Amino acid sequence: MASTTLHSRLSHTQSPAITRTSSSLRQITGNSLTWSRAFAPDRLLSAVSHSSLRGVKGSVKPLITCAAGTEPVAAANLAPGTPVRPTSIMVIGGTGTLGRQVVRRALDEGYDVRCLVRPRPAPADFLRDWGATVVNGDLTKPETIPATLVGVHTIIDCATGRPEEPIKTVDWEGKVALIQCAKAMGIQKYVFFSIHNCDKHPEVPLMEIKYCTEKFLQESGINHVVIRLCGFMQGLIGQYAVPILEEKSVWGTDAPTRIAYMDTQDIARLTFIAIRSEKVNGKLLTFAGPRAWTTQEVITLCERLAGQDANVTTVPVSVLKFTRQLTRCFEWTNDVADRLAFSEILTSDTVFSVPMNETYQLLGVDQKDIITLEKYLQDYFTNILKKLKDLKAQSKQSDFYI
Amino acid sequence: MTTATAGLTSTTTSGVGGGKLCSHKRIANDFATLNTSVSSSNGFNCWNAATNHPRRRLVFAKASSSSPPPPPEKKQDQSDNDDVIDDDQKPSSVSVMKRLVDANPVGLGRRSRQIFDEAWRKFSELGQISRTTRTNDESSLLIQEGGPMCEFATPGAQNTTVLVVGATSRVGRIVVRKLMLRGYSVKALVRNADQEVVDMLPTSVKIVIGDVGDPATLRVAVEGCSKIIYCATARSSITVDLNRVDYQGVYNLSKAFQDYNNQLAQLRAGKSSKSKLLLAKFKSADSLKGWEVRKGTYFQDEVAAKYDGGMDAKFEFSESGDAVFSGYVFTRGGYVELSTKLSLPLGSTLDRYEGLIISIGGNGRSYVVILESGPSADTSQSNLYFARISTKVGFCRVRVPFSSFRPVNPADPPLDPFLVHTFTIRFEPRRQRPSEAAVGGSQDLRSFQMILEYIKALPTGQETDFILVSCTGSGVEVSRRESVLRAKKAGEDSLRRSGLGYTIIRPGPLMEEPGGQRALIFDQGNRISQGISCADVADICVKALHDSTARNKSFDVCYEYVAEPGKELYELVAHLPDKANNYLTPALSALEKNT
Numbered sequence: 001m002a003s004t005t006l007h008s009r010l011s012h013t014q015s016p017a018i019t020r021t022s023s024s025l026r027q028i029t030g031n032s033l034t035w036s037r038a039f040a041p042d043r044l045l046s047a048v049s050h051s052s053l054r055g056v057k058g059s060v061k062p063l064i065t066c067a068a069g070t071e072p073v074a075a076a077n078l079a080p081g082t083p084v085r086p087t088s089i090m091v092i093g094g095t096g097t098l099g100r101q102v103v104r105r106a107l108d109e110g111y112d113v114r115c116l117v118r119p120r121p122a123p124a125d126f127l128r129d130w131g132a133t134v135v136n137g138d139l140t141k142p143e144t145i146p147a148t149l150v151g152v153h154t155i156i157d158c159a160t161g162r163p164e165e166p167i168k169t170v171d172w173e174g175k176v177a178l179i180q181c182a183k184a185m186g187i188q189k190y191v192f193f194s195i196h197n198c199d200k201h202p203e204v205p206l207m208e209i210k211y212c213t214e215k216f217l218q219e220s221g222i223n224h225v226v227i228r229l230c231g232f233m234q235g236l237i238g239q240y241a242v243p244i245l246e247e248k249s250v251w252g253t254d255a256p257t258r259i260a261y262m263d264t265q266d267i268a269r270l271t272f273i274a275i276r277s278e279k280v281n282g283k284l285l286t287f288a289g290p291r292a293w294t295t296q297e298v299i300t301l302c303e304r305l306a307g308q309d310a311n312v313t314t315v316p317v318s319v320l321k322f323t324r325q326l327t328r329c330f331e332w333t334n335d336v337a338d339r340l341a342f343s344e345i346l347t348s349d350t351v352f353s354v355p356m357n358e359t360y361q362l363l364g365v366d367q368k369d370i371i372t373l374e375k376y377l378q379d380y381f382t383n384i385l386k387k388l389k390d391l392k393a394q395s396k397q398s399d400f401y402i
Numbered sequence: 403m404t405t406a407t408a409g410l411t412s413t414t415t416s417g418v419g420g421g422k423l424c425s426h427k428r429i430a431n432d433f434a435t436l437n438t439s440v441s442s443s444n445g446f447n448c449w450n451a452a453t454n455h456p457r458r459r460l461v462f463a464k465a466s467s468s469s470p471p472p473p474p475e476k477k478q479d480q481s482d483n484d485d486v487i488d489d490d491q492k493p494s495s496v497s498v499m500k501r502l503v504d505a506n507p508v509g510l511g512r513r514s515r516q517i518f519d520e521a522w523r524k525f526s527e528l529g530q531i532s533r534t535t536r537t538n539d540e541s542s543l544l545i546q547e548g549g550p551m552c553e554f555a556t557p558g559a560q561n562t563t564v565l566v567v568g569a570t571s572r573v574g575r576i577v578v579r580k581l582m583l584r585g586y587s588v589k590a591l592v593r594n595a596d597q598e599v600v601d602m603l604p605t606s607v608k609i610v611i612g613d614v615g616d617p618a619t620l621r622v623a624v625e626g627c628s629k630i631i632y633c634a635t636a637r638s639s640i641t642v643d644l645n646r647v648d649y650q651g652v653y654n655l656s657k658a659f660q661d662y663n664n665q666l667a668q669l670r671a672g673k674s675s676k677s678k679l680l681l682a683k684f685k686s687a688d689s690l691k692g693w694e695v696r697k698g699t700y701f702q703d704e705v706a707a708k709y710d711g712g713m714d715a716k717f718e719f720s721e722s723g724d725a726v727f728s729g730y731v732f733t734r735g736g737y738v739e740l741s742t743k744l745s746l747p748l749g750s751t752l753d754r755y756e757g758l759i760i761s762i763g764g765n766g767r768s769y770v771v772i773l774e775s776g777p778s779a780d781t782s783q784s785n786l787y788f789a790r791i792s793t794k795v796g797f798c799r800v801r802v803p804f805s806s807f808r809p810v811n812p813a814d815p816p817l818d819p820f821l822v823h824t825f826t827i828r829f830e831p832r833r834q835r836p837s838e839a840a841v842g843g844s845q846d847l848r849s850f851q852m853i854l855e856y857i858k859a860l861p862t863g864q865e866t867d868f869i870l871v872s873c874t875g876s877g878v879e880v881s882r883r884e885s886v887l888r889a890k891k892a893g894e895d896s897l898r899r900s901g902l903g904y905t906i907i908r909p910g911p912l913m914e915e916p917g918g919q920r921a922l923i924f925d926q927g928n929r930i931s932q933g934i935s936c937a938d939v940a941d942i943c944v945k946a947l948h949d950s951t952a953r954n955k956s957f958d959v960c961y962e963y964v965a966e967p968g969k970e971l972y973e974l975v976a977h978l979p980d981k982a983n984n985y986l987t988p989a990l991s992a993l994e995k996n997t
Contacts, residue, residue, distance in 0.1 A: 087914055107579045109916040110937020131579030131604040276919060 084188070090114045090152040092139070092178065093159030094127055097234050098193065098264045102158055105268035107131050116148055116159075139174025145181045154189040154275060155182055160206075171209045176216060183220050190224040191275060192217055196286055196352050198228065214284070225274055228286040229267060230352040231259040233376045240302045240310075241380060245388075249311040252299055253320065258292035260353035263371045273363045285359055290372050292353035301374065305381040559585040564947070565627040567591045567614060567655065568634030570602055572912055573871055576940035577631055578607060584944065591623045591634075614651030620658035630659060631943050633871040636889070639882040644889035652893035656868060656900035676867065678759065678901040679750055679859040681825070682742070684725030693717055693742045695727075700735040713738055715829070724763075728851035731831050739772070739828035753820035755859035756954070757803035759899055760791070760827075764852030767834055768792035771802055772810075774824035775817060784824070786810040787817040793852070799899045801860070803954075825857070860901050866953045867902040869943050870894065874908045874928060874958050894956065903953040905946045909934045910960035917941050921962040924990060932960040942986060951990040 089106055093099040094115035106113045113132040116139075128134050137144040139159065149155070157178070161170035182190055194214050198207040217224050243250045267287055274280045293301075303310050360367055564581055568574040569590035581588045582604045589608045592599050603609065612619030614634060624630070632655065636647040663676045683689060695717050715729025715738035727740050746752065758771070769791055776784035787807035791800045807817045834847040872894055875887045897904045910933045917937025923930060942959060946952035 085914055087916060104583055108583055108941075109918055110576045110935060110940065111916055125605065128605045130582050131575075133601070272916070276916065 084151055084153045085112070086153050086188075088112045088114070088152055089154040089156060090116060090149060091132075092116045092155065092157045094132065094134075096158055096160070097232055098229075098267060099158040100127070101264040101268040102156055102271060103127060103132050104130060105265070105272055106156075109272055114148070114152060116145075139178055140169045142174075142177035142181070145178060146185065149181060149185050149187060152187060154191065155187055156191045156271070156275075158193050167205050167209060171206065172212065175213050179213075179217055179220050179222065183222050188223055189275065189281075190217060190222045191271065192224060192226050194226055194228045196228045196230045196288065196354070197350065218282075223281055225280055225282070226284045227267075227271060227274065228284065229262070230286075230288045230292075231261040232267075233261045233263045233289070233371075233373060236261060236298060236302075236373075236377070237380060240299055241306070241377065241384075244299075244302050244306050244308065244310045245384065247308070247311065249313050250299055251313045251315060252295040253315055253317050254296075255317045256294060258294050258351045258353065260288035260290070260292040260351075261298075261373050262287055262289035263376055266370050270359075270363060270365060273365065277363065279362060285362075286354045287359070288353045288356055290356075290367070290370055292351050293373060298373070301377060302381075305377050306385075562629060562947070563587040563589060563627045564629045564631060565589045565591060565610075565623060567623075567630065567632045567651075569607070570599055571633050571635065572914065572936045573939045573943070574631075574633040575602065576917075576937050577633060577943050578603060580940055580944045582607065589623065589627060591620075614655055615646040617654045617658060620655055621661070624655070624659045624662045627659070627662075629865075629867060629869070629947055630655065631869045631871075631947075633943070635871075635873075636886075639878075639886055641885055641889075644885060645892075648886070648889035649892040649896065652870060653896040653900075656897050656902055659868065659902060660900060676861055676863065676902060678861060679747070679752075679755060681744060681746075681758070681857040681859055682854075683856040684719075684854050685723070687719040690717060690719055690725055692745075693740055695738065695740055697736065697738050699733055699737070715740075724853040725855075726851060726853050727827075728849075729829070730846075730849035731829065732848055735832075737828050737830035739826050741772075741824060741826035744823055744825050751820050752804075752822050752859055753818070754862055755819060756805070756862035757801060757860040759799055759801050759858045759860055759901075761797065761799045761855035761857075762793050762852055763797035763855065764793055764795075765850065766793055766795040767829060767847075767850045767852070769852070770828045770830065771807075772826040772828060773807060773817065773822045774826070775819075775821040776823070777821070785814040787814075797853075797855070799895075801898055803860075858901075863903045863953065864950050865903060865948055866905040866946055868897060868900070869905045869907065869946055869952075870897055871939060871943065872906050872908045872956075874910055874930060874960075876910055876931065898954075898956075904956075905952045905954075906956035907939060907942055907946075908956065908958045909939045910958070912936050912939065923960055923962055925958045925960075926956070928958065930958045930960040932962070934960045945986040949986050949990070952986065955990060957990065 087110060089111050091099055091103050091106065091113060092115075094103045094113075095117055099115075103113055103115060107130055115127050115132050115134050116137045117127070117134055118138045119136040135148040137148045139145070155178070157175070159170060159174075161167050179190065192213065194210040195207050198211040198214070201207045202211070214226050217226065240250055240252075270287055274285060299310055299312060356367070356370075359365075559581075564586050566574055566578050566581070566588060569578050569592060574590075578588055578590060587608070588604075588606075589610055590603055591610050591612050591614070593611070593613055595609050595611050600609065610619075610623045612623050614620065632652060634647055634651060636643040638644075660677065667677070695715050697713055697715065713729065713731040713733050713736045715727065715731075717725070717727045717740055720726050729738050731738055744752075760771075771789050771791055773787045774784045775787065787809050789802050789807045791802055793800060804817055804819050809816070829850050829852075831848040870893065872890045873886070875883045875890075878886050894906050897906065910930050913933045913935050915935035915937070917935050918941070919935070922934065922938060922942075923932075939959070
C-alpha cells in the first residue's frame with residue numbers, strides 16, 4: 001500500500017506541473033522514509049513466514065507475482081538444505097560500462113557469474129563467451145525476477161536505465177522489486193552502486209532515486225554494501241578522445257565542476273575486495289579517482305596526448321539550464337528534462353571527489369595501483385594511434401590491388 | 403574505432419573521380435534510407451526542430467564558423483559525411499555536382515535532421531555526469547574486450563589454442579573462463595556433450611568429445627592445439643579408474659600430443675622441436691658396437707688391490723634380445739663402466755636438448771652417468787661431468803637433465819651440452835643402497851646387472867607445453883591416499899619422460915573460494931599443509947602457459963600458513979596480486995627444475 005503511494009508520488013512529480021521546486025522532491029525523501037518505516041523493516045524481516053508474505057501480497061499490487069514466486073524458496077531456506085555457495089553471484093546490468101568489468105573481474109576471480117539481461121533480439125553474447133551464465137529477465141517485469149535468483153549468494157547491482165527510457169521504471173520500481181525479492185529469497189549480500197553526493201542533490205531525479213534506493217536497501221535489512229561512484233574514465237573516450245581523433249567538434253561546458261574519474265576496472269577490483277571483507281558489511285563506500293578534473297582540463301589533456309587541437313564548442317551552463325527549464329514545461333519532454341538534470345549541479349562548484357585514504361586502508365589497497373586519468377588516456381592514445389597507423393598501412397596496400 | 407578509420411582512409415585514398423562516384427552513391431543512399439528516416443522521425447525529433455531555439459542557434463553559429471559539420475549518429479551515414487568533407491576540397495566541377503545533390507529537398511531535410519540530432523545528443527550529454535554514450539560502443543568495445551587496454555590482455559594469446567582436459571571440473575571450469583577472458587582459443591575435452599555440459603562452457607569454446615582413456619579420440623582432440631592443461635581427475639578411487647585417468651590418461655594425451663607435433667613437423671619436412679632425439683637403441687647385436695667396457699679404480703694403491711677379489715664386467719646381447727651389462731666389483735674403490743662416443747644424426751646438436759632419458763632395467767643399483775665434453779678432435783682437453791642416477795628393480799626410465807651434471811673437477815665450467823662427445827655409464831659398489839625388493843640378505847651390493855633399452859635426449863624449449871594439475875594427497879582420505887598418489891605419481895612420471903615441456907602443479911586440498919585473496923606458498927617436497935582455492939590454481943595454470951620459469955617444474959602450492967617451529971623454510975617472494983601482478987615468475991625461479 002505504502003509503496004504504491006510512493007510510486008504515485010514519484011509519478012506526480014513527473015506530471016506536468018509548471019514549476020517544480022526541489023522542496024516537493026524533498027517530500028519524496030521524507031515519504032520514502034516513513035514508507036519504509038511503515039512497511040519494510042518488520043514485514044520484510046519476517047518475510048520467511050507465509051502469512052506475512054501474504055500481507056505483502058495484499059498490500060503491494062505490482063509485487064504479487066514476485067512474492068508468490070518466492071514462497072517455496074523461502075520455505076526451502078528454512079530447511080537445512082544445500083547451502084548456497086559463496087562463489088555464486090548475480091550481476092544486474094552486466095552489459096553496461098561498469099557491469100561488464102564487474103562480470104569479467106568476477107569470472108577471473110573464480111566466481112560463478114549469472115547475468116540478468118533483458119530479452120532482446122541480439123543477446124549479450126560476449127558475456128556468455130566469457131563464461132558467464134546469461135538469464136533473461138527484466139526489472140520492469142517483477143514476475144521475471146525470482147526464478148533467476150535461485151541459488152545466488154550475492155547480487156551486484158550495476159544497472160541503471162538507458163538514457164532513452166524513463167528513469168523511474170528501472171531505477172526505482174525495478175530496484176524496489178528486486179530488493180524485496182532478494183530479501184524474501186534470502187540473498188546473503190546485495191551490492192548497490194549509487195552516485196556520489198546523491199543525498200545532496202534531490203533536484204536531480206536520478207540521484208534522488210539512487211538515494212531513495214540506498215535508504216530502501218538499508219531499511220530492508222539485507223546484508224548490503226553501497227558503493228557511490230563519481231565518474232568513469234571509459235565515458236571520456238567516447239565523449240572527448242574519439243571526437244578529437246576524428247577531428248570532429250567536442251562539446252564542453254564552462255562549468256567549474258570537478259569530477260574524480262575512475263577506471264571501471266579499478267572499481268570492479270575494489271568492489272570484489274569490499275564484497276569479501278566482513279568489515280565493509282552494511283557500510284557506504286565512495287570510490288573516487290586520484291584527482292578531480294574539470295571538462296576543460298580533460299579536453300586539454302586529450303589534445304596534448306593526441307597531438308592535435310580539438311575543435312571545442314563551449315556551451316555555457318546557463319543555456320543548459322534554460323533548456324532544462326524549457327523542457328520541463330511539457331509533459332512529453334520530461335524525460336529530456338531528466339536527462340539534462342545534471343546541469344543543475346554543473347552550475348555549482350561541486351567537486352565530485354572524496355579523499356580515498358580511509359577506503360584504501362579499509363580495503364587494504366595500495367594507492368599506486370589505482371590508475372590515473374593521465375595514464376589511462378595516454379595508454380588509450382598510444383594504442384589507438386598505433387592501431388590507426390596499422391590500419392592505414394593495410395588499407396593503402398589493399399588499394400594498390402584495386 | 404571503426405568509424406574513425408573509415409573516415410581517415412577514405413580521405414587519403416579517394417581521388418577526384420572518387421569524389422564524383424561517391425556523390426552518386428550518396429543519392430542512392432538518400433533514397434534508400436528515405437523510408438527509414440521518415441518512419442523513425444518521432445515526436446521527439448519534430449519537437450526538437452520546433453521548440454528549441456537556443457539549440458538551433460548554436461548549430462547555425464557553428465556552421466558559419468566553417469568547421470566541418472558534426473558527425474551524424476548512424477554509422478552507415480559515416481561515408482556520406484566524409485564525402486562532404488572531401489567535396490569541399492574538390493575542383494569546382496565536382497562541387498557543382500554536390501550542390502545539385504544538396505538541392506534535393508529530401509536529402510537536405512534528412513541531413514539537417516542528422517546534424518541536429520547529433521548536436522542535440524552532444525548537447526544533452528553535457529547535462530550528464532557519467533553516462534557513457536551508446537553510439538560509441540563499438541569503439542570502446544574494441545579497446546576494452548581483449549584489446550591492449552584490457553587488464554587481462556596477454557601477449558601471444560591470440561594465436562594460442564589450449565586444450566583443457568577436465569573442463570567441467572572445479573579447476574577446469576575456471577581455467578576455461580580465464581583463458582577466454584584473455585583471448586585464447588580454447589578446446590575442451592569432455593566425455594559427453596549433453597546440455598548441462600554445454601551450458602557450463604562459454605559459447606565459443608570448441609567442444610571435443612573424447613575420453614583420455616581412449617587414444618583414438620585424443621588424436622582428434624590435440625589437433626591444432628599448442629598447449630594442454632590437464633585438470634581431469636578420477637571420479638572414484640577404484641584402481642581401474644585412477645589408473646585410467648590419472649596415469650594412462652596423461653600418458654595417452656602426452657603421446658597423442660607428441661604424435662601431433664611430429665606429424666606437423668613432417669609436413670614442414672623436419673623434426674618436431676619437441677620430439678626426443680634417439681642417441682642409442684639396443685635392439686640387435688650390432689647395436690652394441692662402439693660400446694666399450696672399461697675397468698678402473700679410484701685408488702692407485704697396489705697393496706690394497708692385492709687382497710681384493712678383482713672385478714669383471716661384460717656387455718652382451720642376450721638370447722632373449724636384451725643388451726645386458728653385468729658384472730661384479732669386489733675391488734675396494736674399483737668400478738666398471740660402459741662407454742661410447744656419441745654419434746649424433748647430421749644437423750642435430752645436443753644444445754637443443756636439455757637432458758637425457760635412459761630406459762634401463764636391472765636389479766636396482768645406482769649408477770653414475772659421465773659425460774665427457776670438449777673439442778672432439780682433442781680428447782685430452784675434455785672435461786668430465788657426472789650425475790648419479792638410481793634405478794628400480796625391473797624396468798624404468800630415468801630422466802637426467804643436463805643441469806644436474808656436476809663437473810668432476812670443481813674448477814671446470816658448467817656442462818655445455820654442445821660439446822659433449824662421450825657417454826659413459828659407470829657402476830661402483832660404493833654408496834649402493836639395498837633395493838626394497840631384496841629377499842632376505844642374499845643380495846650382494848657389489849654385483850650388478852642392467853639391461854639397456856635406449857638412450858634419448860630430451861628437447862629444450864622456452865615455454866611449457868603441458869600443465870598437469872596433480873595433488874599432494876593431503877586432502878585425500880588416508881585409506882585411499884596411497885593408491886591415489888601412486889596413480890598421480892605414475893602420470894607425472896610419464897609426462898616428465900614424454901619430452902614435452904611440463905609444469906606439474908600439486909595443490910593442497912581444493913576449496914571453492916574466489917581467488918587472489920591470500921598469499922600463496924610455492925614449495926617442493928611435500929611440506930605444505932594448507933588448502934588453496936580452485937581459482938588460484940586456475941590462475942597459476944594460466945600464468946604458467948607463457949612463463950619460461952614454469953617449464954619443467956613440479957611444485958606444491960597452498961595458502962600461506964605459519965610454519966611449525968624449525969620448519970620456517972619459505973621466504974616471501976611475491977605479495978598480493980595487483981593489476982599487472984606476475985607473482986609466478988619470482989616464486990618459481992626460486993624452485994628447482996626437473997624435480
